[in-house]
Amino acid sequence: MTSRTRVMGVVNVTPDSFSDGGRPLDAAAAVAQARQLLADGADIIDVGGESTRPGAAPVAADEEVARVVPVILALRAESDAPISIDTMKPEVARAAIAAGATIWNDVTALRHAPDSLAVAAELGCEVVLMHMQGTPATMQQAPRYDDVVAEVTDFLAERAETAIAAGVRRERIWLDPGLGFGKHPVRHNLPLLANLDRIVGLGFPVLLGASRKQFVSAVAGPADAGDRLGGSLAAALAGAAAGVAAVRVHDVAPTVQALRVWAAIEAARSGSG
Ligand code: HH2
Numbered sequence: 001m002t003s004r005t006r007v008m009g010v011v012n013v014t015p016d017s018f019s020d021g022g023r024p025l026d027a028a029a030a031v032a033q034a035r036q037l038l039a040d041g042a043d044i045i046d047v048g049g050e051s052t053r054p055g056a057a058p059v060a061a062d063e064e065v066a067r068v069v070p071v072i073l074a075l076r077a078e079s080d081a082p083i084s085i086d087t088m089k090p091e092v093a094r095a096a097i098a099a100g101a102t103i104w105n106d107v108t109a110l111r112h113a114p115d116s117l118a119v120a121a122e123l124g125c126e127v128v129l130m131h132m133q134g135t136p137a138t139m140q141q142a143p144r145y146d147d148v149v150a151e152v153t154d155f156l157a158e159r160a161e162t163a164i165a166a167g168v169r170r171e172r173i174w175l176d177p178g179l180g181f182g183k184h185p186v187r188h189n190l191p192l193l194a195n196l197d198r199i200v201g202l203g204f205p206v207l208l209g210a211s212r213k214q215f216v217s218a219v220a221g222p223a224d225a226g227d228r229l230g231g232s233l234a235a236a237l238a239g240a241a242a243g244v245a246a247v248r249v250h251d252v253a254p255t256v257q258a259l260r261v262w263a264a265i266e267a268a269r270s271g272s273g
Contacts, residue, residue: 005239005259006246008044008084008207009037013067014051014059027070034075041256044103045079046248047071047096048086052107052181054140065095076100084128088112090119097123103174105207107132107181109159110166121167128174128207129159133182143182149195152177157202174245175199176207179235185218193235196242205245210235212250233258 013030034045049067050059059067064087072083076099084103085096090113093104102125109129110116120127131152133143145151156175164170177192177199192199193210200206210216216231217223223231229251236247236255240262249255 003245004263005236005244006043007041007252007255007259008046008246008248009034009040009042009252010211010248010250011037011045011047011071012051013047013049013071027067027074030071031074034071035078037252038079038081040253042081042252044082044084044246045075046084046086046105047075047101048105049092050087050089052086052136055137061089061091064089064092068092069095069099072096072099072101084126088116090116093125094119094123097125102126103128106130107136107178109156110163111159117163117166117168120163124169124172126172126174127163127168128176129156129163130176130207130209131155131178131181136181139182140180143184143188145188148183148188149191149198152192153198153202156199156204160202160204170204173204174207175202175204176209179208179210179215180213185213185215189213189215190219193238196239196244200243206239206243207246207248208236208239208244209248210239211248211255229254237262 011030011034037045047068049064068085075083082103083101084105085093085101086105087093088106088108104120104125105128107130110120133139160173163173179189179192183189211232212225212228216228220231233254237258239247240259
């Protein structure tokens, strides 16, 4: 293992994110939450103003901008930590980058709008290209693959090359298998988690978002989203073992602790500890 797995802490400025149990967040509360995540050891803060939960109501771009920009401005004023904007809309990404975000986290891999690729190239920011089968509204109805690992890996490789051809710099690109986005909790998410090295092998930093997702309950028994920490940690460590660059999580402090202990064990194994 050459470099430490970084931790991206999630701040949802939405009334309906699955993982927050529908808790509404105003800008001040979101900034306070981000501050706590940074104190807990987060390396990156991911700010989102539209839920991608299956069946979630779409949010208009101006409403999304109004949710996220005040949070990004306030956070940028008090911290140098990288901020990512979790949006599929180029106009929201543009406003967020102008406010101080440096990463565009796009669950559609720059496919949502005709100008997504051009805007990403123009903004010059880092870009997370995530795999999703279908759209958030329909993606969990009947996800289907012949070979999920090959199809997700090939898709990500193709999107990276498309982004580069459109002018996005290679070194600014991250890839993400998109756990839970058009994937059966067990039949599709688990092979992806077991074969993350294939995606890492494409040569781009990989982001893994396993935190509080449905597969934890599918494997280990029913649990509310807020009660899936143990399984989320197991997945984060599987990611670290495969060499992902960062994990996107809601529970930053326990994740940082788990990754530190895991890294110390790895260092001891290789004799460098
Ligand atoms: N997962 C969610 C949202 N954004 N972005 C990336 N790159 N990877 C992910 O796995 C990912 C993501 C879903 O989680 P959450 O933000 O908690 O829920 P919601 O979309 O309902 O806000």
